[in-house]
Amino acid sequence: MKVSFRSKEEDIISQIRGGDHQMMEKVYFLYRNEFVSWSKGKFGISEDDALDHYQDTLTIFFEKVMNGSVTSIASSLKTYLFGIGKNRVLQQFDERGRMDRHSDGLTEHYQFIAEDPDASLIFEEARKQTTRIFSAIGDVCKEILRLFYFEKRSMSEIAEIMGHKSEAVSRTTKKRCLEKIRSEVKEPLRDG
């Protein structure tokens, strides 16, 4: 017998947007078992794969909430999550496999990267090198870059979250952090 009430979706979203890990954990367990059973039965996949897809699904959902691209859900949270999850499972059978769709999205938006071989090489090399040095980025830099690039926060929000005296301080800090990464990302070697 289920308890018939839950936190409203918008409350859940606002708490996740605010970085509440406890709420993220609760959402994770809310549909975990149901999703795993459902996807095993519907798609004939293993328990490990089902769990993997569920974790991918929740990562996508949390990211969308954190970067502000999801602020409300027209359907129920369960319908929404199972919708994402279904697409993730179907991608398993897609010949493109489980590529990083976000990078695909970026090159779709900036078509010159896909069209210009030199630009494509430079983009790919910079992406790889940044991913490689990611763990060495200091905590303060990581936090400010996360707020700006991943959560798409405004400078005034960042200043408030980071406890900076002004937006200018946040802007300077972000610039300095990005400069450090730029200095460590080398140009790729090219023919000729």
Add this chain to the structure above:
Amino acid sequence: MDELKEKYLQGKMTDAEQKAFESGLTGSEKEKLARELGIRAGLESGFRNELRKTVAGFERKRPRVRKIYPTYISVAASVLLAASVVFYFTTSNQSLFEQYYQPYPNYEVTTLRGADKTSREIAYSAYDEEDYIGALASFNVLETLSMSDYFFRGICHIQLQQYDQALSDLNLVASGDNEYSTTAKWYAALIYLELKNEAKANDLLKSLSKGESAFSASATEVLDKL
């Protein structure tokens, strides 16, 4: 130019603005932008991986599920096992209870701080905060209790070492066909271990070990230890 470039990199231009901006770019400017976009894509990828690790980390907080280890029990071991059951129930039941018992996490009701709450939400909120006396008080004023309420009230009783009341709630849940019935059996078995009620603990553990629940491996393990 820097402002335009930033607007472009953040993907905030309209299609027309983007087209106009790109058409004015030289080869080297495109390469600079490609590098900048690559760095941003790498950062996003790093943050996404961190988030994915956080999500995967939640899995480790699930109630303990133990692997079934292949066991070989010889005749001699069986004799030894029988002897140790007698020994166990006079000496070390409590340590097994302590070893295996942990309060069940509340995934039933999500509660919010500061929001207007019903008695049921207050009960679960108190449970989340490990205020088992408060949770019990709120469960007890509910007009009707669902099976999940009985289950979590049972766990509150265990926390307060009120084992008879805990068994009353958990056996009620275990007797039905609901999502907590198997879990309730596990907790009832642990209480019987604590109360040194060999027969009832064994019955429940054997029943759990034969099933395919999350507790079957743990039940088998406890039976092995007995």
